[in-house]
Amino acid sequence: MDISGAKRAVLSILPHMLTLEMGDIRARLRATRLALGWSLKEFENHSAGEVTAIAMGSYERGERTFSLSKLLTICDIFHISIMHILAPPPEISYGGTQGRHIYDLRALQMLAQTPEKTHLLSYIHHIIRERGDWKGAVISLRATDIKNLTLIFATTQVTQNRDYQSWVAMQGISLQKY
Numbered sequence: 001m002d003i004s005g006a007k008r009a010v011l012s013i014l015p016h017m018l019t020l021e022m023g024d025i026r027a028r029l030r031a032t033r034l035a036l037g038w039s040l041k042e043f044e045n046h047s048a049g050e051v052t053a054i055a056m057g058s059y060e061r062g063e064r065t066f067s068l069s070k071l072l073t074i075c076d077i078f079h080i081s082i083m084h085i086l087a088p089p090p091e092i093s094y095g096g097t098q099g100r101h102i103y104d105l106r107a108l109q110m111l112a113q114t115p116e117k118t119h120l121l122s123y124i125h126h127i128i129r130e131r132g133d134w135k136g137a138v139i140s141l142r143a144t145d146i147k148n149l150t151l152i153f154a155t156t157q158v159t160q161n162r163d164y165q166s167w168v169a170m171q172g173i174s175l176q177k178y
Contacts, residue, residue, distance in 0.1 A: 037125040
């Protein structure tokens with residue numbers, strides 16, 4: 001029996017999907033919306049009113065349940081595959097900031113609100129829009145991006161930590177692929 005690639009992908013993550021908690025799905029939806037830089041109202045606008053801001057906020061907080069078809073609709077609004085929401089996290093581990101700079105956007109969203117987080121998220125949202133490289137829960141930054149962020153942190157008066165790389169290392173958002 002020949003199985004299509006999409007069906008094989010679903011079958012490969014099925015054991016993980018069976019153990020995935022609704023709270024994890026809600027957190028991934030919220031992290032995705034925030035990583036795109038969308039408020040709840042902006043999400044509603046992108047959905048052309050198909051999912052209201054109130055409904056989306058209720059889904060994210062767990063105050064309202066959603067069907068599989070509604071989850072598919074939400075993924076379509078985000079322009080992502082449902083696999084991004086249901087798949088197990090990629091096989092990456094926390095590491096330093098040497099070499100390739102890969103950041104866990106979910107972990108970044110969970111950090112307390114600080115000027116450093118605000119600057120980094122603003123920069124990342126600009127990269128996502130400019131490069132059109134939104135692919136999921138992680139982002140890879142180029143060496144020039146790191147230089148720019150280092151300058152931003154060093155020259156911005158509102159940041160408490162002027163050393164970008166040491167701040168990132170302390171936050172636990174940097175990933176290294178193995």
